[in-house]
Structure formats: C-alpha cells, structure tokens
Amino acid sequence: xxxxxxxxxxxxxxxxxxxxxxxxxxxxxxxxxxxxxxxxxxxxxxxxxxxxxxxxxxxxxxxxxxxxxxxxxxxxxxxxxxxxxxxxxxxxxxxxxxxxxxxxxxxxxxxxxxxxxxxxxxxxxxxxxxxxxxxxxxxxxxxxxxxxxxxxxxxxxxxxxxxxxxxxxxxxxxxxxxxxxxxxxxxxxxxxxxxxxxxxxxxxxxxxxxxxxxxxxxxxxxxxxxxxxxxxxxxxxxxxxxxxxxxxxxxxxxxxxxxxxxxxxxxxxxxxxxxxxxxxxxxxxxxxxxxxxxxxxxxxxxxxxxxxxxxxxxxxxxxxxxxxxxxxxxxxxxxxxxxxxxxxxxxxxxxxxxxxxxxxxxxxxxxxxxxxxx
Amino acid sequence: xxxxxxxxxxxxxxxxxxxxxxxxxxxxxxxxxxxxxxxxxxxxxxxxxxxxxxxxxxxxxxxxxxxxxxxxxxxxxxxxxxxxxxxxxxxxxxxxxxxxxxxxxxxxxxxxxxxxxxxxxxxxxxxxxxxxxxxxxxxxxxxxxxxxxxxxxxxxxxxxxxxxxxxxxxxxxxxxxxxxxxxxxxxxxxxxxxxxxxxxxxxxxxxxxxxxxxxxxxxxxxxxxxxxxxxxxxxxxxxxxxxxxxxxxxxxxxxxxxxxxxxxxxxxxxxxxxxxxxxxxxxxxxxxxxxxxxxxxxxxxxxxxxxxxxxxxxxxxxxxxxxxxxxx
Numbered sequence: 001x002x003x004x005x006x007x008x009x010x011x012x013x014x015x016x017x018x019x020x021x022x023x024x025x026x027x028x029x030x031x032x033x034x035x036x037x038x039x040x041x042x043x044x045x046x047x048x049x050x051x052x053x054x055x056x057x058x059x060x061x062x063x064x065x066x067x068x069x070x071x072x073x074x075x076x077x078x079x080x081x082x083x084x085x086x087x088x089x090x091x092x093x094x095x096x097x098x099x100x101x102x103x104x105x106x107x108x109x110x111x112x113x114x115x116x117x118x119x120x121x122x123x124x125x126x127x128x129x130x131x132x133x134x135x136x137x138x139x140x141x142x143x144x145x146x147x148x149x150x151x152x153x154x155x156x157x158x159x160x161x162x163x164x165x166x167x168x169x170x171x172x173x174x175x176x177x178x179x180x181x182x183x184x185x186x187x188x189x190x191x192x193x194x195x196x197x198x199x200x201x202x203x204x205x206x207x208x209x210x211x212x213x214x215x216x217x218x219x220x221x222x223x224x225x226x227x228x229x230x231x232x233x234x235x236x237x238x239x240x241x242x243x244x245x246x247x248x249x250x251x252x253x254x255x256x257x258x259x260x261x262x263x264x265x266x267x268x269x270x271x272x273x274x275x276x277x278x279x280x281x282x283x284x285x286x287x288x289x290x291x292x293x294x295x296x297x298x299x300x301x302x303x304x305x306x307x308x309x310x311x312x313x314x315x316x317x318x319x320x321x322x323x324x325x326x327x328x329x330x331x332x333x334x335x336x337x338x339x340x341x342x343x344x345x346x347x348x349x350x351x352x353x354x355x356x357x358x359x360x361x362x363x364x365x366x367x368x369x370x371x372x373x374x
Numbered sequence: 375x376x377x378x379x380x381x382x383x384x385x386x387x388x389x390x391x392x393x394x395x396x397x398x399x400x401x402x403x404x405x406x407x408x409x410x411x412x413x414x415x416x417x418x419x420x421x422x423x424x425x426x427x428x429x430x431x432x433x434x435x436x437x438x439x440x441x442x443x444x445x446x447x448x449x450x451x452x453x454x455x456x457x458x459x460x461x462x463x464x465x466x467x468x469x470x471x472x473x474x475x476x477x478x479x480x481x482x483x484x485x486x487x488x489x490x491x492x493x494x495x496x497x498x499x500x501x502x503x504x505x506x507x508x509x510x511x512x513x514x515x516x517x518x519x520x521x522x523x524x525x526x527x528x529x530x531x532x533x534x535x536x537x538x539x540x541x542x543x544x545x546x547x548x549x550x551x552x553x554x555x556x557x558x559x560x561x562x563x564x565x566x567x568x569x570x571x572x573x574x575x576x577x578x579x580x581x582x583x584x585x586x587x588x589x590x591x592x593x594x595x596x597x598x599x600x601x602x603x604x605x606x607x608x609x610x611x612x613x614x615x616x617x618x619x620x621x622x623x624x625x626x627x628x629x630x631x632x633x634x635x636x637x638x639x640x641x642x643x644x645x646x647x648x649x650x651x652x653x654x655x656x657x658x659x660x661x662x663x664x665x666x667x668x669x670x671x672x673x674x675x676x677x678x679x680x681x682x683x684x685x686x687x688x689x690x691x692x693x694x695x696x697x698x699x700x701x702x
Contacts, residue, residue: 208392210633211685212678213640216658217396220674223662224403306524310644313526314659329527333648338534345534348527355522 027291030368037364043357047350051167055126058160059140062323064124066145066155068096069107073150074343082111090114091146115144150343152331161328162347168324169305169354172239176304179243181297184250189281191251192258199255206248214245218307222316231322238317242307246300253296257289291365298362302355309351325351378693386686393678394452398445401671412462452675459668463661468672471657476676478547478653479646483638483680485569486577490634494581495627498588499620502596513585520582525641529575529648536571547572547651576645580637588627595619629692632685639681 021029031037050057060066075091093113096105121140127133140146149158191202218241225237261267270284286293311317312326313333320327325347331337332344412431416423451457458468501510546553547568552561595601596619604614646655654673661669 208389211389211636211682212393212396213636213681215640216643216674216677217400219643219659219662220400220670221403223665223670224400224667226404302522306522309524310526313524314644314647316659316662332530335533335537338530339537342534345527345530348524348530351524351527352519352522356518359518359522 023291027368031364034364034367036360037367040357040360040364043353044361047166047170047354047357050163051170053138054163054167055128056136057138058157058163059123059137059146060157060160061124061126062156062161062164063321064156064160066147066151066157068155069094069145069147069151070105070155071151071153071341072107072147073341074346075147075150077117077148078114081114087114088116090116091141091144093144115141115146117141117146149346150341152341152344158328158343158346161323162325162350165323165325165328165347166350168235168318168322169308169326169351172235172242172308172318172324173301173305173354175239176242176308177246177297177301179240180246180300180304181250181293183243184247184296185254185286185293187247188251188254189258189286192255193262193277193281193285195259195262202251203255206251209248215307215310218242218245218311219314219316222311231319234319235322238308238311242304242311245303245307246297249300250293250296253292254289257292258285261285261288291368295362295365298358298365302358305351305355305358375693379690382686382689386682389682390679393682394449394675395445397671397675397678398448400674401448401667402441402444404665404667458672458675461661461666461669463664463666463669468669471669472654472672472676475652475654475657478651479642479655480680482569482572482576482646482651482653483635483642485573486580486638487631487634489573489577490580490584490638491627493577494584495588495624498585499592499615499623501585501589502592503615505593510589514589517582517585520578523579525575525579526644526648528578529572529645532571532575533649546649547653572645572649572651575649576638576641579641580634584627584634588623591623591626592619595622625696628688628695631688631692632681635684635688636681639677639684643677 072094075094077089077091078087079089080086081090091114092109092111093115094107095110097108098104099106117139118141119139120136121142122135123137123140125133125135147157147159149162151157187202191199221241222238225234229237267280267284270280275284308317308324309326309329312324313329315330315333318324318327328347329345329351332341332348337344413423413428448459451459456469458472460466461468461471464471497513501513504510547565548561549564549568552564555561598619601614601619604618605611609617642653643655643658645651646653647659650656654676658670658673660666661673
C-alpha cells in the first residue's frame, strides 16, 4: 500500500511540484465533508471536556445535599425579569413554604428577588483530579443556589451528578473498548495469520458468542459478583465484563483483512527478508488496516455504553458512590417517580447524545477510512 | 437436503450443550450454596439450625457432591425429564414458574419480529428509491436516534407520556379487570391492545438497523446494469423494483433473521422489567437480584436455547426457499 499519491498535473508542460498528502491527510479531508460526523466529533469533544473538568463545571459535589430544595424541578435561567428589566443571566430566588394540602415544605419561586449567575465563583472546596485543592467553580449564584436539572428526593443536584457521571460513563466505555480492542486484535490476528485449524476453532467460538443473547448473560454474570465487593472492585469487574461485548466484531475485521493481506507481495517480501511473525504483524500488517480498526472501535463504543447503562439501570451494574448515567437513571426506574420527578430522565438524554455522536463519527470514519475509493 | 438438515441439527445440539455449560457456570458462580444462604436467613430471624440439618439439606440438594457430578445430574434432568431444578425463592419447580410466563415472552418476541420486518422493509425500500429526499433524511435521522436510545429509556418516556396524556399507566399486558380472568376473546383483544407498546419499545432499534441495511442493499441493486437494461426495455418502475432489486435485497435480510431474533430475546428482559409485563423478564431480574441461581441459570439456558433453535429453524426455512444456500 502506497502511503502517498502525487496528484496529477492538469496543466501539461508547465513545471509542477506534486502536492503530496499522506493517507491520514486524505482521510481527514474526506472526513471533514461529512457534516454529521463533524457534529458527532463536536458533541464528543464537549463530553470529553465535561469528563475532564467535571469538578469545575459542577457547581456542587455529587453527594452534597440541599435541604432547602428537595425533589424540585430544574430552575429556569432568565435574562428579563417580570418588570421587563434586562439583567445578566439569573434565576429567581427560592423560598420555602409549607404546602397547605400536603403540609410538606416545598420550594417556591420568589419572583421579586433574583439570584444572578456569576462565572468562576468560589464554592464548595474540592481537589481537581485529586491533586489540586481549589474552590473555583465554572458558575454559581451568590447567596442562593442553582439547580439547572433539579434535585432528587435527597436534594442532590442532578446537574452536578450528571457531570460527574459523564466521567464514569465515558471512562467505562473507553476502557471497555480498549480492552476489547486488544483482545479482538490478538484473537483475530492469530486466526487470520495462522489460518487452518486455529482459525476454524476461533471462528466457531465467535459464532457461538454471536448466537447467544448477550444481555441476559451479562446480567447473570454481573449478578454473580460477590456482594461484599467495594464499589471500586465492582467498577473494574463491570468494565472487564463489558469489554467482552465488543471484541468479536474487531476480531472478525482483523481476521478478514489479514487473510486478504497475507497473499500480498509486500508481505512475502518482508517474510523473505527474515521478519519475525510478531514484527510482520505489528510493523507491516496492522498499520495497513488500522483505519478500519478505528471505525470498528468507534462503533463498539456505543454498544458498551448502552450495555453499561442498562446494567446499572437495573441495579446490576455500578453502585453508588460510583455513579454513571445508568446509576442516575436507576432512580427513575418506576412510573411513580417519573410522574413526580420527570427531570430524573435528563441523564438519559446524555446517553442518547453520546451514542448518537459515536454512531455519526463511526459513519464518517467508515467513509473516510478508504480515501482512495470514490 | 437430509445431509444439510443433520448437519444443522448436530451443530444445534453441540451449541445447546455448550450453552448448558455456560448456564451451569452461572448457577455455580456466587460463593456459597443455597444451604449456606438459608442458614444465614434463618439465623437472622433467630431460628437455630443444627449442623446435621444443614448437611441433610446439602445431601438432598446434591450440593455436597463435586461440581461435575452436579452438572451431569442437572443437565440430564433437563434433557430427560424437563426438570430445571427447584427455585429457592418460589419454593416451586423452576419449570412451573417459567412455564406460566414463557408464552408471553414468546408472543412478545414474535410480534416484535413481525413488527420490525413489516415496518422496516417498506421504509428501507422507499428511502432507497427516493434517496436524499426529505423523507429519506427524516427516516435516517429517526433511525439514528432509535439506534442510540436504550430500550428502557424509550419505555420510560412512553410511559411518562402515557401518564401525562391518558392519565393511565401503559405498562402491563392486561387491563386490571382481565388480569385474573380466564382466556376469552375479550381478554385476547385486550391483550392485543396492550401488546403494541412493548412491541414498539423492543422493536425500535432493530427496526432502525433493518431500515439501514435494507436501504443500502436496495441502493446497491438499483445501481446495477440489469436494472438499467430492464428500464430501457420498458418495464414499469414499480414492477421492476418489486420483481428484481427488492427480491435480490431480501436475501441477506432474511438470512440474518436468526441474529434479529437473538437481538429481540436479548432486549426482552429489560422491557419486561420496566413495563412490568407478566413475562419472564421481571422473573429473571428478580432471581438475579436475590441470587436464586437455579431459576436464573434456567432462564439463561432458555433464552439461549430459544435463539439457537430459532436460528436453526430460520436457516432451514431459508434453505428450503433458496436452493443456492445449501452449497454454502
């Protein structure tokens, strides 16, 4: 496979310096034309930023309770108040009143007072990445509180928790996909490179895996994890379990590409030059279909993400205090809580956006992976 | 044909056997056995059990024997006597507990399969013929969203909307007055009225996937020379479309029926749980949460067996329909 292709000069006779683009540059050019994929990339970038700087973006700690705003809905951001005056973004102040019917304390908007939203305010102290002690938050209000996504029955800020959950959900997906990438490449590599009986056995195993319904099996396996494990141990175990989902696609891709490439002349040449098997695979074969692998990885990501969300939603995945989007959705498990606290479904939107972004990205990458085809 | 059939059946038997091992491993995974769990439960409520009673219990349940002997007993009981063991939770034979609810799972699965194909094929064909039209873009966007939405989230949203608009729960498979009633036409009609919500929930992502593949396949066929030739020969567009490209495109779609079934069965438990259907989903989840492993293992085995048998049946049907497949 040639890495560069000189473009042909149309103006015959004139001196022409060939404009050389590497394969990756060609792929990027093609990728940029795919608008949906670019949108996916943007959403993904945003989610990654959230995951990296969750502590700063979240105005509160995930476990922090606000007893003055229990089980109440999202607070709307306004710029114009009731008198028609223009302000910088603000939320109305909240006061606690006793409900005359249920006699419970509820938060009610006080439309005469406003809490302006300020940026880079001092709030709850925390340690950024567990290293840097600080108390700067991206936004907040002074003298009051702000809950953009509302709170749960304990008064925990759903927005902050969703920000922290983004970190967990993405990291699970990332690690899960990384492990399945390694497993898939090795297994598929062995099958495709050696062929014959090894290939036959591995392909039967993959077929077997495809023929069984995975989710019930995953549910059963994660239910079998010991009850006394810490939430961190559970996190590791669930990640590894989920990694087992994605590897078959990758293994198949690697295998079929290897089988096709095995007969290519550059492979024979490398072999005649005395390359070891490992060097041949890693230095010559893998780079020539790396782009296809990246596509498969992108497509495997939402699978892992959705599987984790489903497991956690059913209460068989991660557990508090390790919170993913699925763990947050666990609170919205029955119709009664959704009817009263519908905003608990908001983390679900993040799941959909993340999965959409990866699907778009995967599509764009698939088109770009082979820049030489029309 | 006979050779093909025996080959497939042998393969199926082998896969079922492998699945039984997986299910048995699931049963054995949690540390401790039922006797131990029972002991802690009793101790918490203050009752005293002697060591002897525990030993007797182990002997009765067979959990004192090595695992391979337990496996042989467990598997031969299933194959020879249809006995899946005894549920700790329900204190009844597992086969009875599952038997009551399995028909609903099957009904849901097949209705969903039917729904998926009935909706996806026309949309896929239309999108291919009217490529890049407004409808095509709309359908493909909906398809993307459908693929990205977890089943349970769709169920939750539908249930919330149902609550808001109709003021009633859309969960379950029967209206309250029919829940305990014996089967009648009225009950059946009521059942059908309730069935469509879980069918949509379970079928959406599969439908989205099918639309995409059908669209791609028809597009591939439409670009081929024989279509141009047929059009030049004056065949009417609709007749041409149905008779040739669609027929060609259908083959790979039908051939993957088994995978679609696997997909549906895999998603069914969660939908069952969220919408509180009287099918095997809640049963399965409950058994997992309570570590009622004989029931859970049996469910894993049954879910797998359903898809494996379904796949073989679809393979055989396909071979009957399309004689070229036997060679492969």
